[in-house]
Amino acid sequence: MTAPDGERPVALTCGEPSGIGPEIAAHAWERLEGRLPFFWIGDPAHLPRGVPVREIADPGETASHCATALPVLPHPFPAPNRPGRPDPDNAAAVIEVIARAVKLAMTGAASAVCTAPIHKKALKDGAGFAYPGHTEYLAHLGGVDRVVMMLACPGLKVVPVTIHIPLAEVPGALTPALLRDTIRITAAAMARDFATPGARIAVAGLNPHAGEGGAMGREEIDLIGPVLDGLRAEGLAILGPLSADTMFHAGARARYDVAVAMYHDQALIPVKTIDFAGGVNVTLGLPFVRTSPDHGTAFDIAGRGLADPTSLIAALRMARDMARARAA
């Protein structure tokens, strides 16, 4: 399928150049052959040899070149990219590339931002990067306080309410305000970015069997249930709290458009089990569209030609589709 005339391209960041970011960008371009216009921001010297590259000065040139070469908006880095060994001298440039992509999306030159994985420790050590991760930095650039992470694979979109915290801290971190805001942002994004107004939102319980009437935990009764009742009163189509173990098989998934999970693995286990290679990470609540593959820098295989671009291609595709929905 070809892009409609005048459709703006997706901006893809290089991510940590010592990881698999540059090679999966090249492989994604080889597989897509221009059918999904995107341009890469990074140092052309970091790309694997053998892939045709076309340096561009403006994202608007993407469409004319993407069928024959990977369009690259050059961003020079001070050091080469030794596979698996991030260079502290490159840290500042990695961060600049992210900011540049966001700016292009905010000004309308790019339709969306797709980010390749970064290595937080390398950025912290090399450039004093103070954000816990990509997402928090993007929220800062976008000028918003609260964003929501969504994981998506064919057949399932799921949003974890709490993310990178110990399991022991999950019940304490789960507040009515956090749950309410997360579901509201999710509902708004389903309408704006996924063309699903009035989305059916299935919310998992925290406890086994969703607490079974309070026999195995009271959060469903004391916290989750009342928040969901309030959201229903606002007109949202909410199911739950549901028993998490029976809400993710194919038959159950047919009954909702997006799921909300209470903690990281409650969301990640179904996504990875359904589709290990094709999962996409989406940030909801930003003033621009942002997706990323749901894997890391993979230092152990970087530069060896083993990296799989499947998740990146899915992320590019989702960015394109979300941008179209937002523009419609």
Added chain:
Amino acid sequence: MTTNKPRIAIIPGDPSGIGPELIAKLLHEDGVREAADILLVGDGHLWRQGADQAGVSLPLEAVAEDRIGLQAGLGWLPMETIAQEEVQIATVSEASGRSSLRCLDKALDLAVAGQVDGILFAPFNKAALTAAGMNAEDEHRYMARYLGFEGYHGELNVLDDLMTTRVTSHIGLKDVARNITAEGVEKAIGLAEDTLKRAGHARPRIAVAALNPHAGDNGKFGREEIDILEPVIRAAQDKQRDVTGPWPSDTVFLKARRGEVDAVVTMYHDQGQIAIKLLGFERGVTVAGGLPIPIATPAHGTAFDIAGQNRANVGATRQAFDLLVRMARTHRANRAAA
């Protein structure tokens, strides 16, 4: 001299549900009657009910209790646990619960006496069992208590070649972390190893799931992996046991699916149950692990919504039967050697 063919007692489960229909269907599956000598334990009208519901024939050849050891092929130990007119399809009833418990008690007695090598039960209805006075939280604890068994035991969930045990089960999530102890983890690993050995695995490969996201990411999101799981796993490895982990729980089930491990030890209920129910909602099996007698059942329930309509899928019951036969064979061989 006994043959190596195990003898399996099958009980109908809750008479109001899909149990009798499932067993009638099971007995017409290819290879089932050849794999074991089968003793149906229950009321004749219940077995006839199942055959009628399934639209199959089921010849019942009564066996006297003192002749069970001589029975070969398919036999039936007559019981009178519920009157035919008391059976109400798709209804929770005390009479059905009482019938379930009496058949179960009899099967357990036969196993203790060495007359059968394993028990397959069709789904019970928990509310019916409770109404009938089951003095335990669930049927697994009931069976342990009936057998006077005080050792470590617990439910194992099995899907195809993947088995899971769990360190914590039906407790609130806020109580999970503090119940992850070295002793609990070691017992859950041991339960998986022991059950797999009984099912014929000489050297079971066990993967231990982490508690925290990304297995704690070197202590950033929780320290249980470092403080509790890793020492237990290392100690097991030092004894040449094939135990690995702690693995991030979002990818450990893929290892299992690829056939790299035989069992996953999970930390909490939904960790394993989400993956198992996603991968095979209709094929899951529950094993009453740790008990001195092999006992298995399909993981699904009595399915009152489709009871009596010949719509029940026999898949999980077949999987439970096949696994039970492997365990019963080992049990029989061990008894013969003792």
